[in-house]
Amino acid sequence: MKTILLALILTLASTPSLAAEPVAADSTLHSYLQARAVLGRAIDAAGGQANLRRLRNVSLAYAGHRNMINQSRRALPPWDREPATGAVVVDREGKRMYAENYTAYPGIGRFGGAWALKGDLGAHWEIDRNHHGSELISVYSERNADGPWAFAARWMPPLLLLDAWDSGTYLRSLGDATHKGKAMHALAWTQRDGATITLLFDAGSGAFSGFESIHDDGVYGDVTDRIEYSDWRAIGNVRFPTRRIDWFNDEIARDLALDYRVDTALADARFEVPPGYSQPASMAAGERLRKVGDGVYLDTEMGGVMIVEFEDFLTVVECPGDYAMADSTLAALRDAFPGKPVRYVVPSHTHGDHGGGARAYFHAGATLLTTPGHVEFYRRLAQVRRSIAPDPYVAAGQGPSIEAFRGERTISDGSQTLVLYDIGPNAHSEELTIAHLPRQGIVWQADVYFSPGTGGGVNPAMPIGIDFAKKLKSLGIDGFEALLEAHNSRIVTAAEFRRALALSGYREY
Ligand SMILES: [Zn+2]
Ligand SMILES: [Zn+2]
Numbered sequence: 315m316k317t318i319l320l321a322l323i324l325t326l327a328s329t330p331s332l333a334a335e336p337v338a339a340d341s342t343l344h345s346y347l348q349a350r351a352v353l354g355r356a357i358d359a360a361g362g363q364a365n366l367r368r369l370r371n372v373s374l375a376y377a378g379h380r381n382m383i384n385q386s387r388r389a390l391p392p393w394d395r396e397p398a399t400g401a402v403v404v405d406r407e408g409k410r411m412y413a414e415n416y417t418a419y420p421g422i423g424r425f426g427g428a429w430a431l432k433g434d435l436g437a438h439w440e441i442d443r444n445h446h447g448s449e450l451i452s453v454y455s456e457r458n459a460d461g462p463w464a465f466a467a468r469w470m471p472p473l474l475l476l477d478a479w480d481s482g483t484y485l486r487s488l489g490d491a492t493h494k495g496k497a498m499h500a501l502a503w504t505q506r507d508g509a510t511i512t513l514l515f516d517a518g519s520g521a522f523s524g525f526e527s528i529h530d531d532g533v534y535g536d537v538t539d540r541i542e543y544s545d546w547r548a549i550g551n552v553r554f555p556t557r558r559i560d561w562f563n564d565e566i567a568r569d570l571a572l573d574y575r576v577d578t579a580l581a582d583a584r585f586e587v588p589p590g591y592s593q594p595a596s597m598a599a600g601e602r603l604r605k606v607g608d609g610v611y612l613d614t615e616m617g618g619v620m621i622v623e624f625e626d627f628l629t630v631v632e633c634p635g636d637y638a639m640a641d642s643t644l645a646a647l648r649d650a651f652p653g654k655p656v657r658y659v660v661p662s663h664t665h666g667d668h669g670g671g672a673r674a675y676f677h678a679g680a681t682l683l684t685t686p687g688h689v690e691f692y693r694r695l696a697q698v699r700r701s702i703a704p705d706p707y708v709a710a711g712q713g714p715s716i717e718a719f720r721g722e723r724t725i726s727d728g729s730q731t732l733v734l735y736d737i738g739p740n741a742h743s744e745e746l747t748i749a750h751l752p753r754q755g756i757v758w759q760a761d762v763y764f765s766p767g768t769g770g771g772v773n774p775a776m777p778i779g780i781d782f783a784k785k786l787k788s789l790g791i792d793g794f795e796a797l798l799e800a801h802n803s804r805i806v807t808a809a810e811f812r813r814a815l816a817l818s819g820y821r822e823y
Contacts, residue, residue, distance in 0.1 A: 390694075620758050632662055
């Protein structure tokens with residue numbers, strides 16, 4: 315068999331008419347060679363192979379603003395504008411990297427993430443300790459270090475070009491493209507972490523101009539993320555951009571001024587996790603649906619999604635993420651409560667990490683309960699186009715079932731009672747729903763108070779947390795047995811909540 319194949323290949327290869335044919339324009343090898351040619355030209359435009367390879371280290375500091383798309387006080391544009399800053403250091407010589415990224419979120423302050431790696435070992439932690447506190451967020455070793463390394467390259471255009479050049483056969487030409495009337499060459503490149511991005515080059519000068527990727531978003535469906543580098547200047551013999559604009563479909567998500575330095579003296583401490591951070595205490599593995607009170611459960615795989623069981627139906631508080639996440643909660647509920655439908659779903663507000671899964675509940679026939687200013691947001695979510703990650707929901711003629719309440723809404727069947735309160739406007743969202751189960755003494759909240767996900771530690775309450783405590787008092791909720799939070803499955807006691815408030819000087823709750 316092998317011999318026959320070999321003979322056939324030899325015959326084909328020696329057929330003059332075939333050998334003379336140009337390689338088909340769509341062939342893989344041709345596409346790869348075209349990509350190499352485009353990339354080689356861009357490396358020349360950036361300063362040339364030799365100069366790029368001579369870089370021992372590159373440091374970047376950036377500052378600008380973020381338009382808080384789907385993370386603003388309002389459910390729909392115009393968005394809040396918040397400061398964004400960060401730094402990236404790549405030590406080529408020592409095979410080390412450091413990155414930090416700060417974004418302020420409306421009302422809940424700065425969230426600063428940092429990453430440090432030496433080779434394939436490192437960690438990710440939260441600098442400001444607002445959300446995760448002193449627990450490491452992730453620890454990296456071996457292949458999972460590829461993610462932060464790929465991320466760092468995307469911030470360092472000359473190094474990204476070298477990485478792409480050295481990546482073997484992970485490059486393909488996508489041919490010519492036009493963007494805003496400018497002719498471009500587009501290449502697909504699969505980075506070391508397995509993510510494929512589209513590199514874009516100015517067809518005229520041959521210079522690198524940015525990259526694109528696509529993702530599915532629970533709220534917006536198909537999304538193209540586009541990074542544009544511009545305003546280049548030479549540092550020594552290598553060209554670096556001084557501006558970066560991040561696009562989210564047709565909206566500007568972030569606009570940054572970039573300041574690069576090359577071959578500086580690097581402090582070793584920069585590549586270490588600062589003192590005081592610990593591994594998260596391991597969460598006791600348990601049932602997916604954890605009972606936290608009579609007829610009250612948490613979906614522990616979805617952070618703090620709360621399920622309240624009534625005589626004939628269920629109510630789910632919060633639907634984070636996207637269709638698949640919400641569908642997974644629904645499947646767990648069908649198993650645990652056969653024959654009991656979800657009648658209501660109550661997202662606390664409109665941010666995707668709280669309401670992005672609403673379509674799965676629409677598909678399951680549930681009614682979404684929300685405040686008046688959020689109705690239009692959820693109507694639009696019902697219509698979103700999702701071709702990257704299609705879901706089966708199709709909005710019927712009059713749209714999904716949505717009921718609005720103003721101020722307060724009680725769901726009760728006599729034995730089980732759930733009270734919803736709009737505690738907005740506050741510094742995070744113009745409207746924001748919390749839940750209270752008076753009989754069980756359970757309060758559930760989203761984005762007004764954060765505690766570390768595991769262990770018994772507390773973070774100092776932010777001003778919005780103090781406002782929340784005052785709001786509870788004004789609603790007559792002077793205490794509770796358990797405080798649940800949207801972002802993790804931890805149960806905070808009243809004593810812990812009071813300690814967090816006291817750390818910020820508030821002692822009246
Ligand atoms: Zn939020
Ligand atoms: Zn949130």
